[in-house]
Amino acid sequence: MSKFQELFIPVTLSLLEGLGVTFKIFTLTLLFALPLGLIISFGSMSKWAPFKFLNGLHKNGNKLIAIISNFKPISFLIRILVWVIRGTPLMLQLILFGLGPGLIGIKGMNTFVAVMIAFVLNYACYFSEIFRGGIEAVPRGQYEACQVLGMTRTQTFFKVVLLQVVKHIIPPMGNEFITLVKDTALANTIMIYEITWNAKRFMASKHVLWPLFYSGIFYLLFCGILTVIFRQFEKKLSYFD
Amino acid sequence: MSILNVTNLSKHFGKLQVLKDINFSMEEGQVVSIIGSSGSGKTTLLRCINMLENANGGKIYLDGKLFIDADSSVKYTPGQLRTKQLSLGLVFQDFNLFPQYNVLENVTLAPRLLAKERSDYKTRKKEILYEIEENAKSILASVGLSEKLESYPCQLSGGQKQRVSIARALALKPRILFFDEPTSALDPELTGEILKVIRQLAAEHITMIIVTHEIDFAYSVSDKVIFMDKGVIAEEGTPDEVLKNPKNPRTQAFLQKLS
Numbered sequence: 001m002s003k004f005q006e007l008f009i010p011v012t013l014s015l016l017e018g019l020g021v022t023f024k025i026f027t028l029t030l031l032f033a034l035p036l037g038l039i040i041s042f043g044s045m046s047k048w049a050p051f052k053f054l055n056g057l058h059k060n061g062n063k064l065i066a067i068i069s070n071f072k073p074i075s076f077l078i079r080i081l082v083w084v085i086r087g088t089p090l091m092l093q094l095i096l097f098g099l100g101p102g103l104i105g106i107k108g109m110n111t112f113v114a115v116m117i118a119f120v121l122n123y124a125c126y127f128s129e130i131f132r133g134g135i136e137a138v139p140r141g142q143y144e145a146c147q148v149l150g151m152t153r154t155q156t157f158f159k160v161v162l163l164q165v166v167k168h169i170i171p172p173m174g175n176e177f178i179t180l181v182k183d184t185a186l187a188n189t190i191m192i193y194e195i196t197w198n199a200k201r202f203m204a205s206k207h208v209l210w211p212l213f214y215s216g217i218f219y220l221l222f223c224g225i226l227t228v229i230f231r232q233f234e235k236k237l238s239y240f241d
Numbered sequence: 242m243s244i245l246n247v248t249n250l251s252k253h254f255g256k257l258q259v260l261k262d263i264n265f266s267m268e269e270g271q272v273v274s275i276i277g278s279s280g281s282g283k284t285t286l287l288r289c290i291n292m293l294e295n296a297n298g299g300k301i302y303l304d305g306k307l308f309i310d311a312d313s314s315v316k317y318t319p320g321q322l323r324t325k326q327l328s329l330g331l332v333f334q335d336f337n338l339f340p341q342y343n344v345l346e347n348v349t350l351a352p353r354l355l356a357k358e359r360s361d362y363k364t365r366k367k368e369i370l371y372e373i374e375e376n377a378k379s380i381l382a383s384v385g386l387s388e389k390l391e392s393y394p395c396q397l398s399g400g401q402k403q404r405v406s407i408a409r410a411l412a413l414k415p416r417i418l419f420f421d422e423p424t425s426a427l428d429p430e431l432t433g434e435i436l437k438v439i440r441q442l443a444a445e446h447i448t449m450i451i452v453t454h455e456i457d458f459a460y461s462v463s464d465k466v467i468f469m470d471k472g473v474i475a476e477e478g479t480p481d482e483v484l485k486n487p488k489n490p491r492t493q494a495f496l497q498k499l500s
Contacts, residue, residue: 141337144293149351149413150327153319159350163341240340241395 003208011202011211018195019218025184025194029119030177036120037127043078044132078128085125091186093118098190115187119180126176134169135161167237174230178223185219195219242305244269244448245290245417250299250311252282252289259285261472263299267465270446274459274480277469278495283452286469287421290450291331292322303328303416327355330415334422336402338394338409345390348377348409355413373412380408384438400431404438411447418442420451436462456499460484468492 054069085093097118101109138161146156188197199215202208243266250263259282267273275283289296289309296311308325317325338347352373356362362369381387384404394402403423410418420439424432436458442449443462453459459466459480466483468476468491476489487493 139337141333141335142339145333145337145339147293148291148326148329148331149409150323151351151354152323155354159354160339160341167341240393 003206004210007202007206007208007211011199011214014198014201015195015211015215015218018193018198018215019222021187021192021194022181022184022218022222025115025119025187025192026180028116029123029180032116032120033123033127036124038131040078040082040124040128041131041135043074044082044128045135046072046074046078048072048074082125082128085122086129090118090122090183091189093122094186094190111190112192115190115192119183119187123176123180127173130169130172130176131165133172134165137168138164163237167240170230170234170237174227177226177230181222181226182219243267243302244271244304245450246302246305247290248300248302250286250289250296250301252285252294252296259472260289260296263474265467265474265477267448267450269448271464272443272449272451272462273465273467274463275450275452275467275469276454276456276459276495277475278498281469282472283469284421287331287419287450287452291329291419292326293331327413328416330410330413330418332403332406332410332418332420332423335426336394336399336406338402338405340394343391343393344381344386344397344405345374345377347394347405348381348412349373351409352377352412377408377412380411381405383441384408385434398431399427400434403427403435407435407438407442411442417448417450420449420453422452422454424453424455454499456484456496468495470495 049070049072051069051071054065094115097114098111101114142160142164143156146160151159184194185196187194188200191197195215195218196212199211202211246266248264250260251258252260263282263286265273275286277283285294288294289311290301292309296309299311300307301309301311339350342350353370356369356373359369378387378390381390384407386401386404386408389397389401389405394405397405403426407418407423423439424435427435432455436455439449439451439458440462451459451463461480463480465477466480467474468483468487468489470491476483476487476492482488483492484496487496
């Protein structure tokens, strides 16, 4: 029996085990990052300006007062957060959350929890920008129609705006979901035993490269299923525009 | 007693004064048309009365009661605003139908949400929803859309969309129904069907204020015509007075340009 035949079953089983972990990271990330992303997008669109009362004072053209009175702290802080998270590698964030607590003396932090924090935060920031785009794409007339029909802001959002936002964001969301499937591979750098870690394990112990390429098929199938689901979803919402 | 009384209403966007000291009133069952060139402030006037814009000064009375007080700095709570808004109806130039709901759902959505606040909603839910649906169907029938209840907005012509939007506003039984250039987004051959519906509503003595460019229509349907120019009411009176024998040179110039 050749080495390949000998290893095929154990490799497959091991990769399937890794797939379970990959799937877990994927679903947990979505579960937390989608609602968090929505909250972050609301934050980035927040119009709260606590110094607005200074507005009357800059009639003489004082630019500094104009800037302060228009300062929106929530929106500003959220934009900084999104900038930092999107502006640095996810790998770096994984290492920061995975190893950072130990460095400053916090012991016993679960590595998986650390990975989840990094993934959720990272993806929530990307999602927030997609949500923002989707929400801003809903014409102002929709809000005005709701307003003159006496609907509350909550009713307006959930009964009228939300489904239109969902329709707008399906294509970019499909992209993000697929990217996430492959980004889970980064977790192997801090000892999370997902697909890629399991494939690399054979590289080290049995000196074979093919399990790594074989693992690509698992990602490919995963993404293929997602693509089909997204296409169905898109079709389902194609009855309106 | 006037159903609507607008006094000293003013509005500015930054330094641009869009409405200056607007005063007018109307009686229940009347149809008032507002004409004027674009930028004259007529749409802003409508939006201020419907609270889509905050006026900067003046008072509006509805049924003799203070409705909007733009002179006071007191802000209305969202709840108060909603109650006020429900007594008025507005038909937009570009329809603003809800694309994900079919024709019937577009008309019943707001009444259904409103019904949830009724004290007898839990015990009489079925009956209430049935009443709302029947009411919506009969309004849609009156604007000639009985065949289209299940259609989605994207499957309708512009004229049909605008009729749905009229039905949607009517379903809440507003004290006054406002139209913001209801035919301006329509192909010329479709304006007729909208004007016919408005004429029909006028015959039912629904109180209406219509911002329009259709002078002939304004002449035949209105009890009163207001001509606005540069943020002020330049002339107002019966259709004959304003449209056939205008006294103000600006009204004369405006009408001349159109004919």
